[in-house]
Amino acid sequence: MDSWQNKKITVLAGGVGAARFLYGLQYIHPPDLITAVCNVGDDLSWNGLHVCPDIDTLIYTLAEVEGDFGWGIQNDSHQTLDELETLGEERWFQIGNKDLATHLIRNRILQTGGTLSDATQALVEARNIKSRIIPATNDPHPTFVVTNEGRLSFQQYFVERRGEPQVSEFDFPNIDQVSAAPGVIEAIKNADYLFFAPSNPFVSIDPIIQIPTVRDSILESKALRVGISPIVGGKAIKGPAGAMLESLGHEVSAYGVARIYEDLIDLFIYDEIDSKLVTKMESLSIKTRYCDTMMLNRKSRVTVAANIKELITSHTNEST
Amino acid sequence: MDSWQNKKITVLAGGVGAARFLYGLQYIHPPDLITAVCNVGDDLSWNGLHVCPDIDTLIYTLAEVEGDFGWGIQNDSHQTLDELETLGEERWFQIGNKDLATHLIRNRILQTGGTLSDATQALVEARNIKSRIIPATNDPHPTFVVTNEGRLSFQQYFVERRGEPQVSEFDFPNIDQVSAAPGVIEAIKNADYLFFAPSNPFVSIDPIIQIPTVRDSILESKALRVGISPIVGGKAIKGPAGAMLESLGHEVSAYGVARIYEDLIDLFIYDEIDSKLVTKMESLSIKTRYCDTMMLNRKSRVTVAANIKELITSHTNEST
Numbered sequence: 167m168d169s170w171q172n173k174k175i176t177v178l179a180g181g182v183g184a185a186r187f188l189y190g191l192q193y194i195h196p197p198d199l200i201t202a203v204c205n206v207g208d209d210l211s212w213n214g215l216h217v218c219p220d221i222d223t224l225i226y227t228l229a230e231v232e233g234d235f236g237w238g239i240q241n242d243s244h245q246t247l248d249e250l251e252t253l254g255e256e257r258w259f260q261i262g263n264k265d266l267a268t269h270l271i272r273n274r275i276l277q278t279g280g281t282l283s284d285a286t287q288a289l290v291e292a293r294n295i296k297s298r299i300i301p302a303t304n305d306p307h308p309t310f311v312v313t314n315e316g317r318l319s320f321q322q323y324f325v326e327r328r329g330e331p332q333v334s335e336f337d338f339p340n341i342d343q344v345s346a347a348p349g350v351i352e353a354i355k356n357a358d359y360l361f362f363a364p365s366n367p368f369v370s371i372d373p374i375i376q377i378p379t380v381r382d383s384i385l386e387s388k389a390l391r392v393g394i395s396p397i398v399g400g401k402a403i404k405g406p407a408g409a410m411l412e413s414l415g416h417e418v419s420a421y422g423v424a425r426i427y428e429d430l431i432d433l434f435i436y437d438e439i440d441s442k443l444v445t446k447m448e449s450l451s452i453k454t455r456y457c458d459t460m461m462l463n464r465k466s467r468v469t470v471a472a473n474i475k476e477l478i479t480s481h482t483n484e485s486t
Numbered sequence: 487m488d489s490w491q492n493k494k495i496t497v498l499a500g501g502v503g504a505a506r507f508l509y510g511l512q513y514i515h516p517p518d519l520i521t522a523v524c525n526v527g528d529d530l531s532w533n534g535l536h537v538c539p540d541i542d543t544l545i546y547t548l549a550e551v552e553g554d555f556g557w558g559i560q561n562d563s564h565q566t567l568d569e570l571e572t573l574g575e576e577r578w579f580q581i582g583n584k585d586l587a588t589h590l591i592r593n594r595i596l597q598t599g600g601t602l603s604d605a606t607q608a609l610v611e612a613r614n615i616k617s618r619i620i621p622a623t624n625d626p627h628p629t630f631v632v633t634n635e636g637r638l639s640f641q642q643y644f645v646e647r648r649g650e651p652q653v654s655e656f657d658f659p660n661i662d663q664v665s666a667a668p669g670v671i672e673a674i675k676n677a678d679y680l681f682f683a684p685s686n687p688f689v690s691i692d693p694i695i696q697i698p699t700v701r702d703s704i705l706e707s708k709a710l711r712v713g714i715s716p717i718v719g720g721k722a723i724k725g726p727a728g729a730m731l732e733s734l735g736h737e738v739s740a741y742g743v744a745r746i747y748e749d750l751i752d753l754f755i756y757d758e759i760d761s762k763l764v765t766k767m768e769s770l771s772i773k774t775r776y777c778d779t780m781m782l783n784r785k786s787r788v789t790v791a792a793n794i795k796e797l798i799t800s801h802t803n804e805s806t
Contacts, residue, residue: 214597
């Protein structure tokens with residue numbers, strides 16, 4: 167079990183799936199040894215406020231205040247949103263009154279010369295979170311979804327159009343100008359374990375790893391690089407990953423995801439419900455393992471983190 | 487009575503006093519002939535949002551949603567403010583959830599290239615207000631209050647320090663760079679009646695009339711220029727005007743205010759409770775009249791507007 171002690175863990179993270187994994191991880195590992203590098207491709211400007219859905223989901227989940235569907239704050243109210251609607255404003259993106267406090271603090275920091283890293287750190291500290299959460303980049307790096315209804319921002323596609331349009335392609339228009347935020351490259355290079363969280367491979371993980379210096383640092387990292395499947399029993403636990411895999415011609419399964427990550431990872435972990443995929447998985451050039459990965463409540467998140475720790479420990483012992 | 491019909495009315499306006507006067511005026515005169523030129527010297531950045539206390543007080547009062555103390559929105563709640571406090575933020579400036587909707591719409595317009603004039607017009611239209619409300623300027627034009635506790639922004643002086651410090655001077659640091667907003671000069675020059683609302687002469691009216699082109703346009707205007715006293719019975723109806731008059735060496739009375747405006751107005755109206763000032767008033771180079779000017783409820787605001795209309799009509803008839 168020594169292989170796990172005092173190790174530096176970095177997690178490439180999207181929203182809900184990553185947040186649940188990080189929540190469990192914090193219980194079985196010193197939080198100050200854990201860094202989440204978080205996607206910002208879903209960020210949006212809401213009435214001129216910079217909103218970071220993935221970062222906020224991580225913060226709220228680790229602070230145990232997350233809403234029932236994994237985003238926003240629990241028991242929030244909507245008087246500001248109601249008033250905006252009274253004044254003739256569109257209401258497709260829902261922001262609660264408590265949630266607004268986050269965006270106001272971030273806004274103040276950004277308007278007074280701070281970076282998204284600065285704002286994120288302030289919000290993490292304000293909620294007494296001991297792990298590090300850092301944005302993948304401080305540069306504008308939006309994800310556009312090319313669909314049969316046209317090119318949509320991620321939130322237009324996912325929230326306004328409820329993920330219904332057929333996806334043909336993703337577009338990161340700024341990718342050539344994007345630099346990794348401070349600490350990202352170091353967190354990846356210096357990690358002992360680098361996780362690809364159980365997040366959407368296309369719109370959560372890819373916007374991070376498409377940043378050229380990030381991709382290079384993953385390839386150069388001495389970390390054990392571990393992917394965790396967001397697809398269980400042929401379906402995404404949350405969000406549009408299943409529909410995206412299908413419309414882009416991938417197999418809608420943990421195996422489909424493993425193939426996407428094959429060139430970048432050493433070990434792929436998927437749910438035991440998909441144990442029938444084991445033969446296919448063994449055809450890959452990477453190691454694969456399965457265990458219970460279902461993280462629907464807080465207790466099960468800790469169980470899953472412990473399961474994954476055990477798989478990694480046994481994998482490491484086999485390899486040495 | 488014909489002298490009043492179809493006349494263009496422009497009101498130089500601060501917050502609560504001006505809002506109450508405009509509310510009454512709207513009842514006795516076509517709202518589309520009324521323009522309020524509003525002070526922005528009290529504006530502040532609240533978590534990076536541009537907040538305009540005076541403009542918002544005018545809008546909320548004319549829309550009949552103003553809070554009990556003349557600012558904010560009635561029956562508002564404070565979940566966002568509570569959450570900010572939970573996160574360690576200072577709470578000296580109170581903004582309710584409904585009020586926030588105003589600042590978010592303004593923020594979106596300013597962040598996407600619009601001016602404060604654009605934002606104000608959008609907010610006026612969203613609340614179906616038929617009078618025009620325009621900011622005195624779209625440029626940053628803050629009022630600083632020089633006190634025995636140092637140089638404070640107006641909101642620091644008035645809200646954070648509750649108007650307690652002793653005032654020695656006012657400072658408009660940007661005054662030489664400030665241009666009048668679109669429509670301001672025209673509204674003053676083309677007015678038939680130009681009112682100096684019953685607002686604070688130092689921090690509501692002076693920041694408007696110190697704008698060089700505004701002062702010139704007042705002097706050149708063919709309008710009947712009418713000042714209304716914010717001081718009744720030796721006290722300000724609202725706010726720190728009384729304390730400021732005193733600490734700056736003026737008489738704390740309607741007469742003290744009339745002397746300040748003497749070079750810029752033709753007629754000064756004060757409350758009948760101060761009729762004992764009539765001899766002093768007659769020593770001024772301008773005409774003065776008194777009537778009931780108390781506007782504590784909506785009905786009395788209309789009465790006061792009607793009283794003022796009658797005084798002006800009789801003044802005009804005497805003059806011709």
